[in-house]
Structures are given as structure tokens and as C-alpha cells.
Amino acid sequence: MSSDRRILYVVYCGVAVAVLKEFNAVVTEPYMDEPFHVPQALAYCRGEWSTWDPKITTPPGLYILSVLLHRVFMFKCNLNLLRLTNTLTLFALPLVLTRLLGFHQRRRSPPKLTPSIEALVLSIFPVAWFFGFLYYTEVPSLVSVLCTVVAATQNKHWLAGLLGIVSCLFRQNNVIWVLYAYAASQLMRLRFKRGDAKLYDPPALGAGPGDFIRSIMSAPKALPELLPAFAPYAVVLALFGGFVIWNDGIVLGDKSNHVPSFHVPQLYYFIAFATIIGWPVVICGEGGPLKIVTDVSSRIRALLTTIISIFMGITIQHFTIHHPFLLSDNRHFTFYIWRRVFMLHAAVPYLFIPGYQACAWAWWIRVARDQSLLQTLVLPVLILPTLLPTPLLEPRYFLVPYILLRAQVVDVQSYGIFVEGLWYMVINMATTYVFLYKERVGVGRFMW
Structure with missing residues (x-):
């Protein structure tokens, strides 16, 4: 069995190399955000450490990683090999995901370089897979975050703190x-x-509002047990706070186009995106599609649903953002979704409210099945500060939240994992084909 998984991992890496080769053969010049990232990396390769493009909004972790590969393995600093930086991190993704899935499933991790089938399938998640072949920060960022989480779950907290600093780069x-x-x-x-x-934390599926209040009230009693392990993470927070003070904000450059906004509907877009792209995970649990439909239906109460719907309608009315990048850049799929769906009629955004609620309940049920109340709540709570301030509808922003959400679903059936992998492959083939071979004159290449 282990040898079979190793063979599949080799196939996974081989396909990734083949796709990278095709990207490099067809897209021979830096594209979209690459014209910002590539020159910056080349400057670092030349040792020009004081050079910085003020249009770049993220820290220099990607460029530092490329320089390390350049110095250690004698990689050349050109477009093709800079893109290889991301593909190499794509190689690491199933290995890290195997550990993360093992933590949530409470299974012993397999030998090194032997990723699980489920981890291999999740590693071809379309957004991660696509950006594994362009010089973007997405995949290295994802892998560094997952390494941080895995180290923490193994009680290697100082290592987790160090990896956390790397992830913030x-x-x-x-x-x-x-x-x-x-x-x-x-x-x-x-x-x-x-x-x-000392911490009251009941099973999530049977918990109610009273249990949540009781959990919060019990938290101070648990602090003596929680604080010792927090020291490394406190160091990360202190360093991050110092960066924000030094930089006068979170965004490094181009601050005028990246002003934080209170974008409540972004949460609704995320849950819709997660369900559309992860539907096999939602419906292929124990009991199959019928059980999840029954469970969701049992959670819907007329009064509560009406109150939530009114709240969502108000937030859609007052906090929907028509970002100028979204309205003007017709090289992204979201441009067409926004123009042809959300802007079709003023009433359209409100028509999705029942669907948003049903999808949210479905994910809650799938994740909460084998977790405590606070375990299930911690990810949604921390998604808030990552998505609420982001004014632009961009699937890349959903990458880390989705992977962490998906990893918590522990009972996807074997046939469900197969369907999930097939679905991801169909999306990957379609988006890659369109990007590489359907370039439009005067428009460019279409991408996430």
C-alpha cells in the first residue's frame, strides 16, 4: 500500500513538472502579477537587497526563497526557474497535508514521502494547483501556513513560532x-x-447558544493551562505589531488600491465558493447526500432563518463593494461572474441568501461531526479578520481558509474522495487549457 502511494506521489510530481514545462513553453513572458514579482526576485539574485518595487504589497518571502534555491542549488534566476520555486512547494503540499489530515482524523502519519490518497487529492485543489506554475506567493504561503499548523499540533511550539514568522514573510x-x-x-x-x-467544550453538533456562553465563561479558568504554550506565538505577534508600527499599516506598497474595507458579503462569497468547488466533500459523508439534506433541513427554523436573512440583506445592501479592479480587469473569471450574475439585476445578490445559509449549515454539520464546539468555531472566527477587510472578490484569498476547512472533514467516503479528485481535475484541465491556449487578442489570458 505504501509503495502504491509513493508511485502516485511520483506521478503527481511528474504531472506537475510537465504542466510547468508547458506553462514555460507557452507563457514566455511574465504575466499579470509576475511583471512585479520577477524583477524584484532578479534584483535580489543580483544582491540588490535595498531595491524594492513600491507597487508590491506583500513581504519578500517569495524572493528570498528563490535566492536560497539560487545559492544552494545553483538555480539560474530566470522566469522558468523562478516559477519552479512555486512548483517545488507544490511538491511539498501533499506531504504536509498528510500530517494535517492525520491530526484531525487522529491517525498516525505514514512514513515520510508517502502522502495519503486524500492529501494527494486535496493537493490538486484548483486554486493551489494553478498558481503552482506561476511566480505568485499563493502556494509557498499556503505550505508555510500548513507547516506552522502541523508543528503546533505536534507540540513543537517554538518551531511553529519560527515557521509562523516565515509564513508572514x-x-x-x-x-x-x-x-x-x-x-x-x-x-x-x-x-x-x-x-x-477546566475548559467547557461540548460536542459541537449537540451544542446550543447556552453552551457557547458557558464555554466563554469557563475560559479564564483554563488560562493557566493555555498560556505556557503561547509564548512562541506571542513573540510572532510582537514582531508583527512592530512591523505594522514601522510600516504604518499592514500593506507594504500600493496602499491606495488596497485600503482595508468592511466587506461583509465576502464571507458569503467564500461559503458559496467553498460549496461549489467542494460539493463532493459536503455530500459524500456517512449517510450520503440524503443525510446531509435531512440534517440541514432539521437545522432550519423559520424565525431564526428570517432574522438571519434580514441581517444578511442589510449587509449586502450596505457593504457590497464594487471594486474597480473587479469591474475593469476582464482577464479574471470573477469579472464575468460579477458582470453576468451579480449585476444582472439589483435583486440578484439577495436571491442567494437562502443558498448561503443552507451551504453554511451543511459545512457546519460536516465539520462539527467529530469536533467540539470551540474546535468548530475557531476557524470561522479567525476567517473574519482575514476576509472582512478585503475589498476585492478574489478566489486566491479563499485558498488557506478552504484548505483548513476541508482538512477538518474527517469522514469523506472513498467514493467521495474519488469524485473530489475527478472534479478538481476537470476544473484544472479546463482552467489550464483556457489560460494556455485561449488567449484573446486585446484581452489576454483568462485565469483565477
């Missing part, structure tokens, strides 16, 4: 996932701690 808001790494590790530890647990 790729994207500033990864500091939120450093906190997630700490919280996920501690909540699991307290849940299965022998003896008297």
Missing part, C-alpha cells in the same frame, strides 16, 4: 493563521486531556 495576514495553529493544537489537547478539564 509570504503574506502579512498569515499572522491570523499563526493564532489558528496555537488554538487548534490547544483545543485538541484539552479535549482529550485526562482528568478534570
Whole structure:
């Protein structure tokens, strides 16, 4: 069995190399954001460490990683090999995901270089897979976040803190996932701690509002148990706070086009995106599609649904953002979704409200099945500060939240994993084909 998984991993890496080769053969010049990232990396390769493009909004982690590969393995600093930086991190993705899935499923991790089938399938998640062949920060950022979480779950907290700093070098808001790494590790530890647990944290599916209040009230009693492991993460937070003060904000450059906004509907777009792209995970649990439909239906109460719908309608009316990048850049799929769906009629955004609620309940049921209340709540709570301030509808922003959400679903059936992998492959083939071979004159290449 292990040898079969190793063969599949080799196939995965081989396909990735073949796709990278095709990207480099067809897209011979830097594209979209690459004209900003590539010159910056080349400057670092030449040792020009004081050079910085003020249009770049993220820290220099990607360029530093490329320089390390350049110095250690004698890689050339050109477009093709800079893109290889991301593909190499794509190689690491299933190995890290295997550990993360093992933590949530409470299974012993397999030998090194032997990723699980489920991890291999999740590694071809379309957004991650696509950006594994362009010189973008997405995949290195994702892998560094997952490494941080895995280290924390293994009680290697100082290593997790160090990896958390590395993750923040790729994207500033990864500091939120450093906190997630700490919280996920501690909540699991307290849940299965022998003896008297001071933190009240009941099973999520049977919990109600009263249980949540009781959990919050019990938190101060658990602080003596929680604080010792927090020291490394406190160091990360202190360093991040120093950066924000020094930089006068979170965004490094081009601050005028990246002003934080209160974008409540972004949460609705995320849950819709997660369900559309992850529907096999939602419906292929124990009991199959009929059970999830029944469970969701049992959760819907007329009064509560009406109150939530009114609240969502108000937030859609007052906090929907028509970002100028979204309205003007017709090289992204979101441009057409926004123009042809959300702007079709003023009433359209409100028509999705029941669907948003049903999808949210479905994911809650799937994730909460084998978790405590606080374990299930911690990710949604920390998603808030990552998505609420982002004014632009951009699937790349959903990458880390989706992977962390998907990893918590522990009972996807074998046929469901197969369907999930097939679905991802169909999307990947379609988006890659369109990007590489359907370039439009005067428009360019279409991408996420």
C-alpha cells in the first residue's frame, strides 16, 4: 500500500513538472502579477537587497526563497526557474497535508514521502494547483501556513513560532493563521486531556447558544493551562505589531488600491465558493447526500432563518463593494461572474441568501461531526479578520481558509474522495487549457 502511494506521489510530481514545462513553453513572458514579482526576485539574485518595487504589497518571502534555491542549488534566476520555486512547494503540499489530515482524523502519519490518497487529492485543489506554475506567493504561503499548523499540533511550539514568522514573510495576514495553529493544537489537547478539564467544550453538533456562553465563561479558568504554550506565538505577534508600527499599516506598497474595507458579503462569497468547488466533500459523508439534506433541513427554523436573512440583506445592501479592479480587469473569471450574475439585476445578490445559509449549515454539520464546539468555531472566527477587510472578490484569498476547512472533514467516503479528485481535475484541465491556449487578442489570458 505504501509503495502504491509513493508511485502516485511520483506521478503527481511528474504531472506537475510537465504542466510547468508547458506553462514555460507557452507563457514566455511574465504575466499579470509576475511583471512585479520577477524583477524584484532578479534584483535580489543580483544582491540588490535595498531595491524594492513600491507597487508590491506583500513581504519578500517569495524572493528570498528563490535566492536560497539560487545559492544552494545553483538555480539560474530566470522566469522558468523562478516559477519552479512555486512548483517545488507544490511538491511539498501533499506531504504536509498528510500530517494535517492525520491530526484531525487522529491517525498516525505514514512514513515520510508517502502522502495519503486524500492529501494527494486535496493537493490538486484548483486554486493551489494553478498558481503552482506561476511566480505568485499563493502556494509557498499556503505550505508555510500548513507547516506552522502541523508543528503546533505536534507540540513543537517554538518551531511553529519560527515557521509562523516565515509564513508572514509570504503574506502579512498569515499572522491570523499563526493564532489558528496555537488554538487548534490547544483545543485538541484539552479535549482529550485526562482528568478534570477546566475548559467547557461540548460536542459541537449537540451544542446550543447556552453552551457557547458557558464555554466563554469557563475560559479564564483554563488560562493557566493555555498560556505556557503561547509564548512562541506571542513573540510572532510582537514582531508583527512592530512591523505594522514601522510600516504604518499592514500593506507594504500600493496602499491606495488596497485600503482595508468592511466587506461583509465576502464571507458569503467564500461559503458559496467553498460549496461549489467542494460539493463532493459536503455530500459524500456517512449517510450520503440524503443525510446531509435531512440534517440541514432539521437545522432550519423559520424565525431564526428570517432574522438571519434580514441581517444578511442589510449587509449586502450596505457593504457590497464594487471594486474597480473587479469591474475593469476582464482577464479574471470573477469579472464575468460579477458582470453576468451579480449585476444582472439589483435583486440578484439577495436571491442567494437562502443558498448561503443552507451551504453554511451543511459545512457546519460536516465539520462539527467529530469536533467540539470551540474546535468548530475557531476557524470561522479567525476567517473574519482575514476576509472582512478585503475589498476585492478574489478566489486566491479563499485558498488557506478552504484548505483548513476541508482538512477538518474527517469522514469523506472513498467514493467521495474519488469524485473530489475527478472534479478538481476537470476544473484544472479546463482552467489550464483556457489560460494556455485561449488567449484573446486585446484581452489576454483568462485565469483565477
